[in-house]
Amino acid sequence: MTKLYLTIILCCLFGLSVQAQNAYFGTRGTISFDKVTYTKARMRQLSNEMNSTMMDRGMGMMEHLDKMPESHTEKLNFYFDENATVLMPEESTGDTKQNGEVKMRAPTVSSGAVRGGRSQGASRIGGNQRGMFRGGANKNGKVLYQDLKAGRADIQLDIDEKYMLSETLDSITWRFTEEFRNIAGINCRRVNGATKDSLYLIAYYSEEIPISAGPALTHGLPGMILGLVIPEMHIQYWATAINYSNKLVPTDWREKKSKQMKLSEFSDLFGRYMPRNRQNESAKKRILEQLVY
Template sequence: MIKKIYLTVLICCWYGLSLQAQYAYFGSRGTISFDKVTYTKARLRQLSNEMNSKGMDRDGGIMDYLDKMPDSHTEKLKFYFDENSTVLMPEENVGSEKQSNAIKMTAPKATSANGRGGRFQGAARSGPTPRGQFRGGAKNGKVLYQDLKAGTAAIQLDIDEKYILSETLDSITWRFTEEYRNIAGVNCRRVNGATKDSLYLIAYYSEEIPVSAGPALSHGLPGMIIGLVIPEMHIQYWATAIEYTNKLVPSDWRDKKSKKMELNEFSEIFGRYMPRNRQNESAKKRILEQLVY
């Protein structure tokens, strides 16, 4: 009799665990805290090498900044997601002054514009003076929005006035690997990707969050991207915490006074203040990449 009771209890426990695994909760709404790590010295060194190869920094002025800057700086970001949309924005008042100073150190006067790979450090204004700096959108930085249902994106940023730049979500070609790791408490799979402009990406996604999205307008995988590396730009995004909620993505990130413009149109205006030898399609693509990543 005791054996029968013991066996019945074991069966019930096994059946209960099976049901729990079968109907495990995969949250499709919540927030993810990201660390965006930018390797400033590597970016500046890469910029200097490019300019030297083109005879644009013969006195080596850029290299004088290397000893004055940290190896990297980290920006705290908050990523809101639901089934249909996402918003990525800086956390409010988290080391913003320190990060701003680190960014300014990477922008010597002679380098208001440079190539891909995070090598555009300064920012030209759309107004008369072409040496303005991006001050971002809401909450001390730029805001990236994805409409996953419509396949569109918007970028809000502040130069001399605020802009909301609209764009379609371009497809990314992904190749799956058999490498796995745990990030922020969830299991992830590595994939290698390339944009239509051949920018190489490394992403770690998790099907435990069934939303096809990620930071920096990344998307196109069967789950959430919670780790993203852009080697050429010396930038990495890593999730540090995930919180599930029942709330939709907030809509109050938009500034009603922002000037609406297409992303390509903004790139055309911005490119007018670049050196003549840089006014080409390749340079415009690099501007777009800098705005996104």
């Protein structure tokens, strides 16, 4: 009987050992994201907030509002490892249009979660979004890089000239909830967050990927953010697929000839081209948010 007990114990210990050896913690790989921008909502909010000096432009925008799609979806690749992340557009994007709208391929949050707030974006600072922030990786959009160990971020973009904007990662205050949802096959927990500039965020993260990071330079949670909602900007990020690998995040996206500067310096520089009555801290905040989100 003693020998039988000993055999059972050894088998259990051996089984646990094998399980531990085969356990895989997803610390490297690629996440496919859909970035959904609700274009009509953003443009409608912009038109409503136009002051008297910009009234003609605001009325002109309203005339074309009905012709705009309800939303636009951009396909992004998010590379991650233990030390860093890189977010960049896919080489080729193919939004599926249906009845004049860009069809979403990702889940949406409830209307209450995305209702309210002010619309913010490139259009608010007097420029076309596509023309304003183009370039990046092979002329295919801006690239966002996080150095998770050093707490630093780099943003690469092309506005006639190539820029590499560097900044420290700002802290985000998170409040945990007991709400959960499945995203890309993984159970995620909802948290509500706020940046230092009081921008409200809704995030869904999972500890199954034990990397404290997410799209749009989000971080600070005990796992990967797979869903992100920014109500004020009418923007949502949703993971659609996760592929694990042993590869480190790519580095060939960096343009060696990019002009180096701080993110705040770029905001001050670009603010010079704005109408005088909009050269204020609020306008600069919108520029920074557009660059990040």
